[in-house]
Amino acid sequence: MWSTAAAATVAVLDLRIIASLLFPAIATLSSWPQFADHLMWGACLGGTLHWLVRRRAIEERRNQAAKIRFRRAHHALPHR
Known part of the structure; x- marks a missing residue:
């Protein structure tokens, strides 16, 4: 949702200000x-x-679950 609102803000900036100043052909569309x-x-x-x-x-x-299973499996082995 935040990205769509940000895109709307960018659209207004892009289409109203930047396009009219730098890209007049796009501003006429x-x-x-x-x-x-x-x-x-x-x-x-x-x-x-x-x-x-x-x-x-x-x-x-x-x-994390795999690490826990690994530790449990190796903890259960007898020490040499």
């Missing part, structure tokens, strides 16, 4: 499709980052 493009980009970025963070957390939990 319809703003709504470009605005929607910025929003979709933000939503995709947010979804991707959420997925990556979630995947990393799952992998971390798996690694």
Whole structure:
């Protein structure tokens, strides 16, 4: 959600200020499709980052569980 809001802010800055100053041909185009493009980009970025963070957390939990199983298995072995 935050990434879509940030993309909307970037869209306003990009389409209203930067485009009119540096890219007049783009500024003459319809703003709504470009605005929607910025929003979709933000939503995709947010979804991707959420997925990556979630995947990393799952992998971390798996690694910790594997370490615990390893310690338990080796702790149960008789010492020489």
